[in-house]
Amino acid sequence: MDTTDLADRIARGERRALARGITLVESARVDHQAQGAEVIAALPRDRQALRIGLSGTPGVGKSTFIEAFGMMLIGQGLRVAVLAVDPSSARSGGSILGDKTRMDRLSREPGAFIRPSPSRTHLGGVARRTREAVALCEGAGFDVVLIETVGVGQSETVVAQMADLFLLLLAPAGGDELQGVKRGIMEMADMILINKADGDLKPAATRTCADYAGALRLLRKRPQDPEGYPRAMMVSALAEEGLEAAWADMQTLVDWRRREGFFDATRAAQARYWFEEEVRQALLSQLDDPRVRAGMDDLAAHVAQGDLTPVAAALELVQTHLRR
Numbered sequence: 001m002d003t004t005d006l007a008d009r010i011a012r013g014e015r016r017a018l019a020r021g022i023t024l025v026e027s028a029r030v031d032h033q034a035q036g037a038e039v040i041a042a043l044p045r046d047r048q049a050l051r052i053g054l055s056g057t058p059g060v061g062k063s064t065f066i067e068a069f070g071m072m073l074i075g076q077g078l079r080v081a082v083l084a085v086d087p088s089s090a091r092s093g094g095s096i097l098g099d100k101t102r103m104d105r106l107s108r109e110p111g112a113f114i115r116p117s118p119s120r121t122h123l124g125g126v127a128r129r130t131r132e133a134v135a136l137c138e139g140a141g142f143d144v145v146l147i148e149t150v151g152v153g154q155s156e157t158v159v160a161q162m163a164d165l166f167l168l169l170l171a172p173a174g175g176d177e178l179q180g181v182k183r184g185i186m187e188m189a190d191m192i193l194i195n196k197a198d199g200d201l202k203p204a205a206t207r208t209c210a211d212y213a214g215a216l217r218l219l220r221k222r223p224q225d226p227e228g229y230p231r232a233m234m235v236s237a238l239a240e241e242g243l244e245a246a247w248a249d250m251q252t253l254v255d256w257r258r259r260e261g262f263f264d265a266t267r268a269a270q271a272r273y274w275f276e277e278e279v280r281q282a283l284l285s286q287l288d289d290p291r292v293r294a295g296m297d298d299l300a301a302h303v304a305q306g307d308l309t310p311v312a313a314a315l316e317l318v319q320t321h322l323r324r
Helices: 003-011 015-026 030-042 062-075 130-139 182-188 199-218 243-260 262-288 290-305 310-322
Strands: 050-056 080-086 112-118 144-148 165-170 191-194 231-234
Touching: 003 015, 003 030, 003 130, 015 030, 015 112, 015 130, 030 130, 050 062, 050 243, 062 080, 062 144, 062 243, 080 130, 112 130, 130 144, 165 182, 165 243, 182 199, 191 199, 191 243, 199 231, 231 243, 243 262, 262 290, 290 310
Parallel strands: 050 144, 050 165, 080 112, 080 144, 165 191, 191 231
Antiparallel strands: none
């Protein structure tokens, strides 16, 4: 494959080339990953999209919000890419990848690109190579990249390590469903959007928004936030209400962070985080070596028989098979 030609086609905005580039970086084959890295390295470095991560409870309307929000952005002349991460079955390993069916209007727009990806076994609400897919979308000239996570959980804050803004979508009167995880995810969120604020649910949405606004005021102020952030707002993706106000607040926050130097500092910290993550993954990949796997199986048998404790067996594996 001519990776330079593929990079040139992606830089010209060819959707099929972009899809092929994402397939390369998501592939488990080593040669494909090397080609994907070459494509990313050959892309223009001066292009920068606004990366927005979105998470929320199941059924909160993430796909509906993304479609309405994306259509609003396209109406303003922006190009929008959507990277939707679908949960993979722990039993079969498969994913439905049906996000486009719930964004039928947006998927038909020439200025939009929607790519569903399986999470496989990767934790954190995103796929392992989502960050590389974001880089490809930036190289293709998209202005905004929306990253939809699998859904709220204790580890779904990893998306904050690849996004410039992290939005948390919540439903009206859904307080108890986030107990135990909401504090951690609220500390990462830049904005909390109460969706479905329309019809009979509007009074409940107003109360929920007030509750979360009060909760946010109790959190310790972060240095990367100006006065009034993070904040809670009401939106209705179905009625397309509150979207422009939310976008205006997002732009205000991003502009402030750029002026104060937090935007570039955050991206630098994110690059370091992903470097360290790649080192961890490279170390874990050594477990796939047949000799290491054989030693691991042998030690596992001793652990099962009670001859060794799991801690002692793990230490022996590292000292004997993994240490160079």
